[in-house]
Amino acid sequence: MKNSAINEVGDCGPRYEMFALLDALQETGYTNMFNGPRILRDKFGISKKASYEIFSQWTANFSKES
Numbered sequence: 001m002k003n004s005a006i007n008e009v010g011d012c013g014p015r016y017e018m019f020a021l022l023d024a025l026q027e028t029g030y031t032n033m034f035n036g037p038r039i040l041r042d043k044f045g046i047s048k049k050a051s052y053e054i055f056s057q058w059t060a061n062f063s064k065e066s
Contacts, residue, residue, distance in 0.1 A: 015054065018044060022058045 021043060022036050031039070036058070037051035046054070 014044065015057075018054050019058050019061075022055070 018040055021039070022033075025031055025036065025039065026033055037048070037055045040046060040051040040054055041048060
């Protein structure tokens with residue numbers, strides 16, 4: 001998978017799938033979310049840098065008040 005997934009916009013495609021996986025991990029409590037980037041790398045075959053960028057984008061969806 002190319003790192004272009006980071007720039008993908010919309011409700012389908014690789015970034016959506018990655019966000020959905022992170023959402024599911026958080027909801028189930030399966031793992032500490034600091035493992036999120038590693039899980040993204042394992043599941044989607046992306047680089048370490050890309051996994052941290054996707055994870056950062058995902059965490060930006062949460063307000064500091066939540």
